Amino acid sequence: MKRLLASVALIAAAFAAPAQAFDITNMSDEERTAFRAEVRAYLLDNPEVILEAYQIFESRQAEIQAKAEQQMVQAYAKQIFEDPNSWVGGNPDGDIVLVEFMDYRCGYCKKAFDEVNQLLEADGNIRFIVKEFPILGEQSLMASRFAIATRMVAGDEAYHKVHDALMTFKGNIAEKSLVRMADKLDLDGDAILAKMSAPEIDKILSDNHNLAQVLQISGTPTFVLDNTLLKGYVPLANMQELVAAARAD
Structure with missing residues (x-):
């Protein structure tokens, strides 16, 4: 569940990133509710996006882990x-x-x-x-x-x-x-x-x-x-x- 939430967060960030015209933290309650509804509707219509985001998340985590292991090997060479x-x-x-x-x-x-x-x-x-x-x-x-x-x-x-x-x-x-x-x-x-x-x-x-x-x-x-x-x-x-x-x- 935590990983799924992380994937959803990545998707939300992807929606927010291009939108330079507004600051999501300064949305009104109505705007925030509408935005969340749009994100939910998009995910329900395109559930494969969750898997794609999750795969990207996993890949990035694996890269981070591999880099940390390489640094550890070098430290104890x-x-x-x-x-x-x-x-x-x-x-x-x-x-x-x-x-x-x-x-x-x-x-x-x-x-x-x-x-x-x-x-x-x-x-x-x-x-x-x-x-x-x-x-x-x-x-x-x-x-x-x-x-x-x-x-x-x-x-x-x-x-x-x-x-x-x-x-x-x-x-x-x-x-x-x-x-x-x-x-x-x-x-x-x-x-x-x-x-x-x-x-x-x-x-x-x-x-x-x-x-x-x-x-x-x-x-x-x-x-x-x-x-x-x-x-x-x-x-x-x-x-x-x-x-x-x-x-x-």
Whole structure:
């Protein structure tokens, strides 16, 4: 209802704007009543105008929101794009940067996983950054702690293997399943498990959550492409179009 009233207000303003000969605030009661009747009659005869005005209103609001998000990304660019605690994949020297806030238990993150990999492989010039952002319960948190601990214990290549394994994992996340995963990947599961409670990991996760909060990110996956926030799953074809547009800017 509020949005509808805003649309009607826009229409009324459109009627009033060209009329430079009178000041609507100085109308008499009779003039104001007549004006309102004319506006009402016009809207009843042309209801499509309300939809048109509402669409314009929505478009302008979206532009305002996008600009605010771009300014926020620019303000926190160092934390987003230059965080040494976030794993970097794709082409580290790529001309476009794609950041993903993700959760290993998120169905849409898993759906996007293959398509993001296809994008990186086909393009070959995208720097990809992963932000561990566990928001879906204890298993999500355990999975992220395991991935970060792997990177601390065994390095970036091991993290990449664990990240991919967790993204395709379909069972429950527990110590036993994580140890089996580590063994399968020829990693020291005991050393990784021992590292999972390190305060450094607490800080990394806290920093990621704080960054997500200031960027108004509440769900996964959320991508940052150039200066643009992309909230939710984005199909491969659309992502390719967005990358091309970012390069063109």
